[in-house]
Amino acid sequence: MSGEFPARIEGATYALVIDDSRAARMLIGRAVRSLGLETLDAEHGADALAVLEESGPVDVMLVDWNMPVMDGLEFLKRVRKIRAHAGTSILMISSESDPKMMARALIAGADDYLVKPVDAEVIGDRLSAMHLL
Amino acid sequence: MAITANPTDTDTGIGTQDFEFLRKLVRSESGIELDQNHQYLVDSRLPPVARQYKLAGIGEVMRQLRRSRDKKLQVDVIDAMTTNETSFFRDQHPFEDLTEHVIPKIIEANPPGTPVTIWCAAASSGQEPYTLAMMINESFPELVRDRQIKIVATDLSRTMIKRTEEGRYSQFEVNRGLPASLLLDYFEQDGREWVIRQDLRDMIETSVVNLLEPWPTVPKCDLVLLRNVMIYFSPDTKREILRRIRAEVLRPGGYLMLGSSETLIGIDDNYEKHKMDKGSIYRPEAR
Amino acid sequence: MMPASELPLSLEDLELATAEVLGVIGVKFDEYELREGTPERLTARVAIHGASDLDLTIEAPAQVAAAVAAVFFGTDGDGGATTDLPDAMGELANITAGAIKPMLDGHWVIGIPDRFEPQPISSDSAIRAIVPLGRGVVSITVAHSADAPVITEAASVVEGTMS
Known part of the structure; x- marks a missing residue:
C-alpha cells in the first residue's frame, strides 16, 4: 500500500493495520476508525516496513500472523529493532490461538494478542488498556 | 453467553400480555424490574431456551411457562432474562483504582491476620471475581501466599455459579x-x-444469593462490588439492598464499588463518595 | 483415499467450531444485490499442515457469501462486487481453521487461503458440517489434502485478488 501519504492530521492517533486479507483489513480498519483513530494499512510485514519508512512512526500497529512475503512474527522481530518503532504499541490479531504461538508473539515484542474473530468492542477494550483511547 | 449459529430464528417478540406475565414472574422471583427497554432481551435470550427445551419458538416457551408452571423451565427463563453481560476487566479503570488505592488501604487498616474479604454480589459467569483474583495475585502475591484473601462470588443464577466454579471460558469470552x-x-x-x-x-467461594432474600453465605467484607446490577431494581429495592450492605456486610471503613455509570445520589445518602484516579468509590459515613 | 475416520477431528468438533465462529461474527441477513457475473456459489480453501496435510473448504451460495462479506466490508465494500465475496470467504475459512486447530493434537500450521472450484468428494473421506445461515447453508468440509479437490481453471472465473 505504499504511495503518496496525505498530510498527518494534527493530534490524531494513527494505527497501522497489517493483514494480507483485504476482508480483515477492512473490518479491523473500520473498527479502529469507529474508535476515533486514523488508519494506514499494509498487506504483509515487508509492505508494513515500507509504509512505516514513508509515514514515520504510528501510535499502534495491529498485526496478523499468517501472511505471505513476511509474516507477523518476523515483522515484530524486525520492527522492534528499529529505534523509532521500539516503543509503539503492537496488538497481534490472528486466527491462531495456540498458547505457545501467543507466547512467541509476546516475547518478539507484541504488547497484546487477540484471536479472530474480533469486533470494535473487543479491539476497543485492548486499545483502552494500552491507553490509546 | 449463549451463541447461536442459527440466525434464521425469525420469531421475534411476544405479545404485551406475555411480556407482562414475564415481568411479574421475574420481579417476584428476583426483584429485577424489566421495563419496555428490556423487551429486546426476549428476542435475544429466549430462543436458546426454546431450543434447549425443543420448543418451536419463544411463543411456545411462554405458553409452556403459563400452562405447566414447570419450575425448571421457570428458573431457566429467569436466568436467561436476568444474566448480566460481563467481561474480564470490565471498564478496566476501576480495577486499576482497586490495586493502586483501595486494597493497599484495606491491608493497612485491617488488624494482622484478618484476611482481605471481597464480595462480588452479582458475579455472573465469574469474570469479575477472577479478574480480582488475577489482579491480587499480580500485585499482592503475599496475600495469596499467606491465604490472607477471600473472594466471595454470588449470583442469583445457579447456572452462572456453576460456570464460575468451572472457570471455563470460550475464546470469545x-x-x-x-x-x-x-x-x-x-x-x-x-x-x-x-x-x-x-x-x-x-x-473464590461461590454460592447462590438472591439479593432480595437473606444473605447467610456472605461474610463481613472490606469491599463489595455491586456493579451494573442496580439498574435492574426498583428504587425501594435499591435502597433496601444498600442499607443491608451497610448494616450487615461492610466492616467499619469498608468500600462499595458500583458500575462506572452508576451513582448513589438520591438513593442512599449514608454513603460518602470518594474520588479516585479513574473513578469513584463509596464508604458508609462514619457515625 | 483416506477414510474420514482417520481425520484428526470429529464432525461434532467441526460443527461446534463453525457454529461458534458464525455466531460471534454476527452475520446479518438482508437482500443483497449481487453484481453481474457473481458466481452462484463461492468457495475458499485453507490448508492445515501438521501430523498430516488437511484442507478446510468452505462453500456458500452467493447470497450467504454476500451476508458474510457485509460483516467484513460494511458499507465500505463494493456492494457484493466480485472481490468482496471471495475475500470474505477466504477470511472466514482462515478464522474457521483457527477455531478447529486447538481441537487437533500436536503442532499444526494454518496456510494462506485460496479459492478454487471444488470437485465432488466422497463423504467417506471427508467430514462436512452444514450450518444454516439466512436463506442458505454454509458447508465446511475437512479432508486430507490428497483427497481434496484440485484447483481447476474455473478458479479464474472469479476475478479479484485473494491473498
Whole structure:
C-alpha cells in the first residue's frame, strides 16, 4: 500500500493495520476508525516496513500472523529493532490461538494478542488498556 | 453467553400480555424490574431456551411457562432474562483504582491476620471475581501466599455459579478484556476453551444469593462490588439492598464499588463518595 | 483415499467450531444485490499442515457469501462486487481453521487461503458440517489434502485478488 501519504492530521492517533486479507483489513480498519483513530494499512510485514519508512512512526500497529512475503512474527522481530518503532504499541490479531504461538508473539515484542474473530468492542477494550483511547 | 449459529430464528417478540406475565414472574422471583427497554432481551435470550427445551419458538416457551408452571423451565427463563453481560476487566479503570488505592488501604487498616474479604454480589459467569483474583495475585502475591484473601462470588443464577466454579471460558469470552499475558499465565487451553488455574479457583467461594432474600453465605467484607446490577431494581429495592450492605456486610471503613455509570445520589445518602484516579468509590459515613 | 475416520477431528468438533465462529461474527441477513457475473456459489480453501496435510473448504451460495462479506466490508465494500465475496470467504475459512486447530493434537500450521472450484468428494473421506445461515447453508468440509479437490481453471472465473 505504499504511495503518496496525505498530510498527518494534527493530534490524531494513527494505527497501522497489517493483514494480507483485504476482508480483515477492512473490518479491523473500520473498527479502529469507529474508535476515533486514523488508519494506514499494509498487506504483509515487508509492505508494513515500507509504509512505516514513508509515514514515520504510528501510535499502534495491529498485526496478523499468517501472511505471505513476511509474516507477523518476523515483522515484530524486525520492527522492534528499529529505534523509532521500539516503543509503539503492537496488538497481534490472528486466527491462531495456540498458547505457545501467543507466547512467541509476546516475547518478539507484541504488547497484546487477540484471536479472530474480533469486533470494535473487543479491539476497543485492548486499545483502552494500552491507553490509546 | 449463549451463541447461536442459527440466525434464521425469525420469531421475534411476544405479545404485551406475555411480556407482562414475564415481568411479574421475574420481579417476584428476583426483584429485577424489566421495563419496555428490556423487551429486546426476549428476542435475544429466549430462543436458546426454546431450543434447549425443543420448543418451536419463544411463543411456545411462554405458553409452556403459563400452562405447566414447570419450575425448571421457570428458573431457566429467569436466568436467561436476568444474566448480566460481563467481561474480564470490565471498564478496566476501576480495577486499576482497586490495586493502586483501595486494597493497599484495606491491608493497612485491617488488624494482622484478618484476611482481605471481597464480595462480588452479582458475579455472573465469574469474570469479575477472577479478574480480582488475577489482579491480587499480580500485585499482592503475599496475600495469596499467606491465604490472607477471600473472594466471595454470588449470583442469583445457579447456572452462572456453576460456570464460575468451572472457570471455563470460550475464546470469545477471553478475547473480551483479558490481556494475553494474563491468559497465558493463568489459563490452560482445553480444546476450544480456556480453563483458569486451580489455585485461582481455590481463591473464590461461590454460592447462590438472591439479593432480595437473606444473605447467610456472605461474610463481613472490606469491599463489595455491586456493579451494573442496580439498574435492574426498583428504587425501594435499591435502597433496601444498600442499607443491608451497610448494616450487615461492610466492616467499619469498608468500600462499595458500583458500575462506572452508576451513582448513589438520591438513593442512599449514608454513603460518602470518594474520588479516585479513574473513578469513584463509596464508604458508609462514619457515625 | 483416506477414510474420514482417520481425520484428526470429529464432525461434532467441526460443527461446534463453525457454529461458534458464525455466531460471534454476527452475520446479518438482508437482500443483497449481487453484481453481474457473481458466481452462484463461492468457495475458499485453507490448508492445515501438521501430523498430516488437511484442507478446510468452505462453500456458500452467493447470497450467504454476500451476508458474510457485509460483516467484513460494511458499507465500505463494493456492494457484493466480485472481490468482496471471495475475500470474505477466504477470511472466514482462515478464522474457521483457527477455531478447529486447538481441537487437533500436536503442532499444526494454518496456510494462506485460496479459492478454487471444488470437485465432488466422497463423504467417506471427508467430514462436512452444514450450518444454516439466512436463506442458505454454509458447508465446511475437512479432508486430507490428497483427497481434496484440485484447483481447476474455473478458479479464474472469479476475478479479484485473494491473498
